[in-house]
Amino acid sequence: MNISATRARPFGSEACNHRCASGAANQPRETRASQIILEGTMGYTITVDHDKCTGDGECVDVCPVEVYELQDGKAVAVNEEECLGCESCVEVCEADAITIEEN
Template identity: 75%
Template sequence: MGYRVIVDTQKCIGDGECVDVCPVEVYEMRDGKAVAVNMEECLGCESCVEVCDQKAIIVEEQ
């Protein structure tokens, strides 16, 4: 089982909190926004969801 990570670029303010908190480096910053570049590494811990004040991240089981 894996996880799908969705970043709403309309809500993302690019503070990089998700990049900093992710234990498996799912995210990187591109053009001032967070992008899920290593989605297959996602553990489903939702630390990124909890740290995002803009509610720009959704983590779903696949």
């Protein structure tokens, strides 16, 4: 069974603005993508510890580029290549189930 949740919070959170030097978090999705490509691609590895994940969907809601979905009651990074490295998901995860590492 796949359960999908969608982002409910606006882009441009304080955490995004603090971590994103390009200001891309405050731009429309198409603009963010082109800004990041122009600046060079930074890759991130996202790890979700499914033993810790409570499936509350906070990471899904807060992610400005829709990296996460809930599947079978757990967060899954389905669009890892879109990650901006803002770590908003890490901050809202009360279970400390998410880690992000720069490649």
